[in-house]
Amino acid sequence: MKRTDFQWVSALLVAFGFLIGMSGISLAASKTLKVPSEYKTIQAAIDAASGGDTIQVAAGKYKENITLKEGVILQGAGADNTTIDGNGKGNVVEGAKASVIEGFTITNSGKRGTIGDVMDVGISAKHAPMTIANCRIVGNNTGVRTYFSPSNIVNNIVADNKVYGLYILYSDSSVKNNIIYNNGSYGVYNSYSNPEAINNTIFKNFDGIYSEVSRVVVKNNIVVKNKTVGIHWAEFQDAQDRAEPILSYNLVWGNKTDYVNVLPSKGDVSKDPLLVDLAKGDVLLKKNSPAINAGNEDSADNDPDATRNDMGAYGGPLAQKKIPYSPKEMSYASLKIKTETLAEPDYGSQSAWSGAEGKKSGKGNFNGWCVPCHGGLGKGDGLLAETLGEGIRPRDLSNAELLSSRSDEFLLKVIKEGGASVGFSEAMMSFGANLTEEEIKNMIAYIRSEICKCRYKGEAGK
Ligand code: HEC
Incomplete structure (x- = not known):
């Protein structure tokens, strides 16, 4: 499906309506701010924006560490054209509740840390459920961390980060249609979370998906050629009441070990997915790929052309022709943004x-x-x-x-x-x-x- 401009606009309106409902923002007040023509830096535009506003950032390289604001939509001119470079310091993007970031390359965070809150990341959502879409998140310490922030992470490339690709802690995040590869540690790490990982293509990480004390829905993914394990459940996971994994319709193949502490489940396939060019990160399916029409048969999972789900990042209802794709065709502002922030435990x-x-x-x-x-x-x-x-x-x-x-x-x-x-x-x-x-x-x-x-x-x- 191609989104028309009308759909795009109405999608935004839906998002605005939603935000208004959430925080009493007046629609009349919502405006569009432009960087750099009206504001020199992205942060200056964010500072001048209020919830419901959209900030459009023109093509270019912005050396900034930015902090988003509640309900603000930040749009680049596409990940191929618009880069936020964190100068090798701290987090590149600090998220905010119900904010949206799309259409950027996010790179060069600081280098600190391997666990929790003290780790430098490309995009940090901390008590800030948000939407991250159509971004290329590369060359950071860790790509994305959601911490007490159930977030939408859709249609991104998350690659070449030093530690984790996605680090999901205390967040029931929704991870869909992402290409996640070459991350030094786990492609997707889940801890104390009940997230869903659906229609992603995950390869050449240390482990593909790793989970502890979490109940993760893992469906319609392609998980191949990870260096250690494809799908890895921690040993102690079983002892936990929320630990039951829900695996189905994944293509898991050619990892050093495909499954650890979890068994192949309904609809899982173990065959070469026949991707166009794995070495170059091109994970489109070749015509004869066994991943075609092999995802969940439920029509709710169908591809945009109403045929049965294709496994991997180019399948399922949110599938697009290009990941990440460019701003004219996007916006994921319409995704239902989960605004619930969870209390930290004692x-x-x-x-x-x-x-x-x-x-x-x-x-x-x-x-x-x-x-x-x-x-x-x-x-x-x-x-x-x-x-x-x-x-x-x-x-x-x-x-x-x-x-x-x-x-x-x-x-x-x-x-x-x-x-x-x-x-x-x-x-x-x-x-x-x-x-x-x-x-x-x-x-x-x-x-x-x-x-x-x-x-x-x-x-x-x-
Ligand atoms: C006289 C000074 C002194 C007092 C009093 C003291 N500490 Fe320490 N503590 C140290 C030093 C010095 C180290 C680091 C040892 C090293 O570098 O080998 C340390 C290390 C530690 C560590 C180790 C952390 C790690 O790396 O695992 C803990 C835990 C700790 N202290 C807790 C306490 C607690 C609790 C008390 C009070 C009951 C206490 N300390 C009182 C001097 C002290």
């Missing part, structure tokens, strides 16, 4: 040990015993920090990346038996003689909920 209760009383006692003991070295915010800058000896510094306990790689049991051991018990400096003394195990556990719950605001996430990345 991280204290996600340590193995918790309880309100416990945290109170944990805080008291932390202030009494630990602050002299680790400082009130745990940053390692207490009064005694400089006095411990050459090169010895208290650890920064507010570092979420570090602490989420440490299990509660490990922290218990360090605190109870001292740094030397795990090969750290003995300047980190043992507290087993001064604090009961119960008190130490309460302190760990306090550190997780108030200091690092993080929970144990197991080994990072790959």
Whole structure:
């Protein structure tokens, strides 16, 4: 189906109506802002925009790190023509609730991190459910992170990012018609989320799709030639109540291992999909491809020409002739944007040990015993920090990346038996003689909920 201009306009109106409903924005106020003719930088236009406005960015390369605004639609002149380059610093795009970004290449984020909130990414949606469509998200540390932000991620290329392609944490995101390849770690990583991954083509990543503590709908995808595993469920996933994967109608073939901890399911195919040119990233299907008309038979999954679903990024109801495609034909502003932002969990209760009383006692003991070295915010800058000896510094306990790689049991051991018990400096003394195990556990719950605001996430990345 080709979208006519009329459809495009009405799609926008639907989106506006939706936004108005959500946030009381007046339609009369919505306007179009142009970069660079009216505003020199994208950020200047965003600052001048309000919810419901569209910002149109002309072809060119913009060296900026931008922060979107609630309900604003940001459109480039197509990913082939319009680039936002993050200067190798931080996140390139910081999302906002109910915002839309489409038609850009997003590249060159900072290089920090492999887990959670402290990782530099191309597009970050943090408590900001949004729509990301028709973008080429390449050459970042991680491509996209949705964090407490169920988002629409549609018709993008997500490739050549150092760590993850898509990092989906606490977000029931919708991942459709994307081409995801050559990412250093997982193509699509899901944790504590119930997302859907439908009609994507995922290849040559470390793993294709990886999932832990998540219930992921994985349907109509082509997952081939990933370096380690095609579809990978964490070992501990089964133990979790939300863990059941719903796999169907995927073509999974030629990965080092096709499935780990999950079995091929209804409609799955294991055959060379006959893509036009995998080496060049051209994943159009050849005429005799076994992926043609092999997706789910449900008519709701049909291709735009009303025939049965073709597997992979060029199949299904949202399929377009080109991914990402150019702005005249697009807009995904009409996709129902999920505006629900989820509350962050009480991280204290996600340590193995918790309880309100416990945290109170944990805080008291932390202030009494630990602050002299680790400082009130745990940053390692207490009064005694400089006095411990050459090169010895208290650890920064507010570092979420570090602490989420440490299990509660490990922290218990360090605190109870001292740094030397795990090969750290003995300047980190043992507290087993001064604090009961119960008190130490309460302190760990306090550190997780108030200091690092993080929970144990197991080994990072790959
Ligand atoms: C006399 C100073 C001092 C005090 C008091 C102290 N620490 Fe430490 N702590 C250190 C130092 C120094 C290190 C880093 C050791 C190293 O670099 O080998 C450390 C490391 C740690 C680590 C290890 C983090 C990691 O990398 O896994 C934890 C956890 C920790 N401290 C918690 C506490 C808690 C909780 C208390 C209070 C009960 C406390 N510390 C009190 C000096 C101190």
